[in-house]
Amino acid sequence: AQSVSQHNHHVILSEAASLELGCNYSYGGTVNLFWYVQYPGQHLQLLLKYFSGDPLVKGIKGFEAEFIKSKFSFNLRKPSVQWSDTAEYFCAVNARGTNAGKSTFGDGTTLTVKP
């Protein structure tokens, strides 16, 4: 079975600070990796994804993530956060092969950015 671990449950930053949110997964096969964001009062939306190719992927709003296969990690980064980045961030793993369709989400990280 696959599992996802997000190390930081609640992160508080000041505007312009740099952000890194950790995500590690456990699965023996090939996976697709996602970061979703849920802004206050809004529904889940995709921030970025990794399927294959360049392990450094760029998403919307200046976010990027790096897939490190040897570490089973897919950490999210942003060099300079804004107040509008305050939201809940979920890392997710979708297995391929026989487990295709089984999406597993991490517990989420609440990011609060102080103006």
Add this chain to the structure above:
Amino acid sequence: DTEVTQTPKHLVMGMTNKKSLKCEQHMGHRAMYWYKQKAKKPPELMFVYSYEKLSINESVPSRFSPECPNSSLLNLHLHALQPEDSALYLCASSQGGLAGVETQYFGPGTRLLVL
């Protein structure tokens, strides 16, 4: 149209009631999903339909009954629910039939309260 819509937005029901949640997308997506999300928790996968056939049931109790009448519609029929079933029910869709391989687009959810 890049939206997944869900109705109703809110639902209050008694333990003996029968109700249904509805989800609709007009993006031509061939995979559709139901998730359950408790407060401050990640979404938990319940069901996946691929090409209108149920492909994944994550051991969900039979008081939840999914239905996919056509490629644009997904229903979740509720009967004899328990108070612990109170949660946000999210619908999602993705483009291909190989569910889980691609980005999922989420609806705003139905907030269910079981009394």
